[in-house]
Amino acid sequence: MYTLKDVAREFGLKINTLRYWLKRNNDDFENNCYNFNLKDLTQRIVIHKRICSSKKITRGYEQIMILDLEEFKEEFNKYISHIENLKKRKRFGNLYWTDAAIECYWSKMNCEKCFNRDICSSVANIRGEPPMKNVVKRLLSCLGEPQIRNSYS
Numbered sequence: 001m002y003t004l005k006d007v008a009r010e011f012g013l014k015i016n017t018l019r020y021w022l023k024r025n026n027d028d029f030e031n032n033c034y035n036f037n038l039k040d041l042t043q044r045i046v047i048h049k050r051i052c053s054s055k056k057i058t059r060g061y062e063q064i065m066i067l068d069l070e071e072f073k074e075e076f077n078k079y080i081s082h083i084e085n086l087k088k089r090k091r092f093g094n095l096y097w098t099d100a101a102i103e104c105y106w107s108k109m110n111c112e113k114c115f116n117r118d119i120c121s122s123v124a125n126i127r128g129e130p131p132m133k134n135v136v137k138r139l140l141s142c143l144g145e146p147q148i149r150n151s152y153s
Contacts, residue, residue: 001043002066010069011076025079034082041072097146101139104132105146 002010008018022038029037043065048058066072089096097105100116107113111120111130120130139146 001045002069004064004066007066007069007072010073021076021079034079036075036079038072038075038079041068041075042066092142095139095142097139097143100132101136102146104136105140109133109136 004018005015008015011018013021022042025034025036025038028034029039044062045065046060047063048060051057051059104114104116109132111117114120114132116132120132
């Protein structure tokens with residue numbers, strides 16, 4: 001079993017920073033924003049310590065212990081990745097890969113191969129270049145290539 005202090009040292013964090021992430025993860029789990037609660041990998045243990053040796057007075061302290069360090073590391077890293085993805089999405093606002101943008105990308109922005117050609121060509125006649133090409137170019141520069149190839153490409 002590992003204390004929060006040991007785990008924080010393992011991650012190179014301060015103990016209060018680790019406590020913050022545990023609380024935030026718990027809040028996200030309770031609000032259905034994340035699907036795993038890191039508290040499930042912890043256990044609260046009461047430790048009795050003597051506070052006055054002459055009177056033999058002891059006091060109980062509650063300490064959070066991590067049962068399986070490797071599993072906790074894996075789940076903690078997944079949660080941090082989730083948070084980073086949320087930050088990235090927020091930074092780019094509404095800019096994300098849609099099905100139409102992915103289709104345009106996989107057809108190498110060639111309107112003859114794309115199923116949206118009628119829509120793009122009608123707008124392109126008015127404005128010049130098809131708008132989907134501009135969006136795909138911007139997506140490539142900001143987000144990189146799409147992660148998943150659509151099944152209908």
